[in-house]
Every structure is written in C-alpha cells, then in structure tokens.
Amino acid sequence: MPLIPNTPVEKMTEPYHRRWWALLVLCLSLLIVVMANTSLVVAAPDMTKALGLSSSDLQWVIDGYTVPYAALMLVLGAIGDKYSRRGALVLGLLIFAGGSVMGGLVDETNLVITARAIMGVGAAIVMPATLSLLVAIFPRAERAKAITAWSATSGLAIAAGPLAAGWLLENHAWGSTFLMNVPVAVLGVVGTLLLVPPSKAEGMGRIDYVGGLLSMVSVGSLVYATIEGPHFGWGAGSITAAVVAGVGLLAFVAWELKHPNPMLNVRKFTERPFSGSMMAVLFFFFGTFGSIYYSTQFLQFVLGYDALDTGIRLLPLAGAVFVGAAVTGKLAPKLGVKIMVGTGMVIGTAGVFLLTQIESGSTYTDFLTPLLLLGFAIGLSLSPATDTIMGSFPEDELGVGGGANDTALELGCALGIAILGSLLATSYKDKLTDMVGGHLPAEAMDIAKDSVGGGIAVAEQVAKNPQGGAEQAQTLLGAVHESFAHAIAHTSLIGGIIMAAGTLIVIAVLPGRKHTVKHGEEDAVAATEAQTESVDA
16 A cells, blocks of 8 residues: 555546545645634734734735635636646645745734735635545545535634634734644645545646636625725725626626636526525625624623633534534435525524624623524535535536635625624714714724724723723723624624525525436436435444
8 A cells, every 4th residue: 555645536446445534634624724714803802912903904914815715716726627636735735834934923914914815825725625625535425424524624613713723822922823824734735645645637628717817806806895895985996896896707707608618617507506505605604704703703802701712612613513514414315405505594594683682781691592503504504505516517627616615605704704894893883973972082982983992992091091080981891892782783683684585595596306406317316325325324
C-alpha cells in the first residue's frame, strides 16, 4: 500500500478503501474556512480597540474575506475539475495559511483587510474542492451520509470558531485568532497528501473563462454592493457596483446560454430540484447567519460575556446541528428532499421569529431556544439540499457543482449579515436617538449611535466625567441596552418575514418525491434503494 495514494479515483475499480479517513480531512479543511468567519465575531471588540477601527473598517475586516470567497468559487471549482481537485485543495490550504500568517502579524488596518482577502481566495479554492472530492470519492449509496457529515461540519464551525477564538483571547492578542488557522491548514495539507486520492474530470473540454470572468464580476459586485450600500449609504461606489452586478448577471446568462461548453449550465435553474435547493441554501443562511451575527453581539455587549463565555454559549447550536444531521440521515431517504428541507426551513424561521421577543431584560436563556432551533434546522436541511445540488451535475462538473452550492451559501451569509445588520444598525440608532437625543453632546451622540459598542464606550466616559456621574452613565447604558434589544426584535421580525416568504417559495418550487427522478432514472432509483439499506443497517 503506497504512503501517498497515486491511483486517480476515476481509474479505481472499487470504492476507495480509505474514503472515510479522506472525509475527515475534507471536513477539517472545511472547518477552518468557515471558522475564519465565525471566529471574528468574538474577536471584533479586541481588534477594534487595538487597531482603532471605525465601523466601516471593522465591516471590511470581516467582509474582505467574503467578497473573493463568494466571487471566485465557481471558476476555481471548474479549474480544480480540469486539472486536479486534490491539487486545488492543497493549493487553497497553503494560500489560506499564508493569509492567516499575514493577518496575525500585521498591525495596520489595510494590511489586515488584505490578509483577509488572501484568506478568502484560499477559501474559494478549498470549499468547492472539498465537496467535489467528496462526491468523486464516495459511491452513490454512501454520498448522502458523507454529505451529511460535511454539512454538519459547517454547523460545528459556527460554534467552534467563537469558542476557539475566545479561548485564545483569554491570554493572547487578537492576532492569535488568525494564527490558529495555520497548524490546522498544515495538518490538512499533510492529510490530503496521505489520505485523499487524486481526482479530476475526464474528457472535460476547454474552460469557459469568459463565463468565469462574468460570474466573478457579477457575484463580486453584488456582494460588494450588498455590504457597502446598506451599511455606508448608496453612494457612487455602491450604486455602480449594483449596476455592474445586474449587467454582469444578464451578460453571464446570455453568454452561458449560447456557449457550447458553459461554465455553469444556467438551464439547470429550470429544473425544480436544483433551483429549489439553491434557493433553500441561500434563504436559509440569510436568516441563520444574520441572526447569529447579532445574537452574539447581545451576549457580549449587553449581557457582558467575554469571548470565551460567548463561544461556550454557542455550543448548544453545534449540538443541535448534529442532532438534525442524524435525523435527516435516517429520514431523508424515506421522506424525500422536499419534506426535509421544507421542515428545516419552517423550524429555522420559527427560531428567527422567537428573537422578536428579546428585550433589555432578556438573558441567555431567551436565546437558547432560538439557537437550538437554528442549529437543528441547519442539520436537517443543508445536507439534503446540497446532495440534490451535487446530484444535478455530471462527474466532470463536480467542482462547478460545489462552487454553485457554496456560492449560494456564502451569498446567503453575506446578504443576511449585510441587510439584517443594516436594519439592526438603523433601528438601534433611531431608538437611541428617541431616548437620549439632546441629552448628549453631538460628538458623543454620534459615537453612541454608531454601534452598541460605541454606546457602551460613551457611557463609560460619562461615568468618569465629573459633570456626568454614575447615575447618568447608568441611564445612558440602560438606553443603549434597550435600544439594541429593540433593534434585535425589529430586525428579527423583518428577517423572519423574509425567511417565511423564502420557505413558501422553496416548498412551492421543490417537487414531490415522485417527480424528482430525471435523467438516469434507473441508476437514481437503485442508488436511493442502496442508500436506504445503508442507512437502515
């Protein structure tokens, strides 16, 4: 048995014997690219103080990762298909590690944003590679179980990122939250070389680079406009980006429709299982990531939990993900995609609506049920939707399939954080202005309205000021807490309505089980029967 597997998956006469070990490596690689986003949620206060970040700076430290991540996944997935999926995974992990080293060592805002963008490029290579390798390595009868494990890893990362970052921040500076990625990435590279077999598409034609460029421009511009416009105003830059996104999308669709070997066959969106599953992933992560984003802020800024305590209190969400994944592993082969995805989205929507009950006197207990519902919904819905999306692509387009799935996921996260975050900020500012407007100097009021962290900082300064005092500071602090709680309740109402509308659309679009078998009907039925036997065993 060779130390490094050399036989390509496509030339194996039987399933790869170390495929479950390979899955562990793929899930580990996925874990760190998702954690890179969630860990910053608890590291943000320390970074803001150390670097003197403005609200705009902090937003782009977070989203400098998101723009290349979302924009590049489709084309980089295709390149991995063409040349080497395993090579793409190794390259992506190395780029990701390099960006992490840079981010952990620099102390200037623009350099941190640059480091995050480099990490985003690495993540855009890693994420579709993990999914395409998984589908290539596992036989049809086992793919649903493997994708369930892959999906559960995404949910685990939501809690693992803040927990790991919080533990490091107890005794180390914020740069440690970047550097913690490096040993994991190195372990992923070694594990990939030792356990993951080579794989690439056979007979794949020339890559549609024009389509790839158009997809990069349209998705990148859309994410940029979504981040910049709601948060910082619809100026020339954000409006231009929105126009470019719209024109780019139309050009992409027109080009792909006439191209003989398109980057993404856009006609797939006429297939109800594919389009319904793509919308499910997008809407679902819109609501869940937006809700988790502002819930963690309440835990830190209003309830006063430090980074580690916040991470610990997100662990029930990760546990609920695994429970949901176990349930969907048992029931999805029997009930079908529509029921599992629809049920998960209903539960997730209920979790978002529960956050409308948050008020200034709320405790962690009030967040526990919504977190459990959101985690269970992730575990229940994500793997059937992802399995359906990947099943819509032939073997020579698995990287493109992974890129399409991951683009929907990351776009949903970006839209959720940007749109719901913008609604949160506006609602907080309006409520605080109503409560204390005219009672603070203009400069202090501007800082207090900028964010809940700014409001708390102003209250601390008032307490130290002889003209203010503890009583006035406590009054301001109470107003800040009440305004932020009001903002969460108001934003959750809007987010819940959007999620509910998305749920109804997805349920209407996804076909019933008897209508989901398309091309290769006999193979699909045989695979489903084998999968059911495997799950029941």
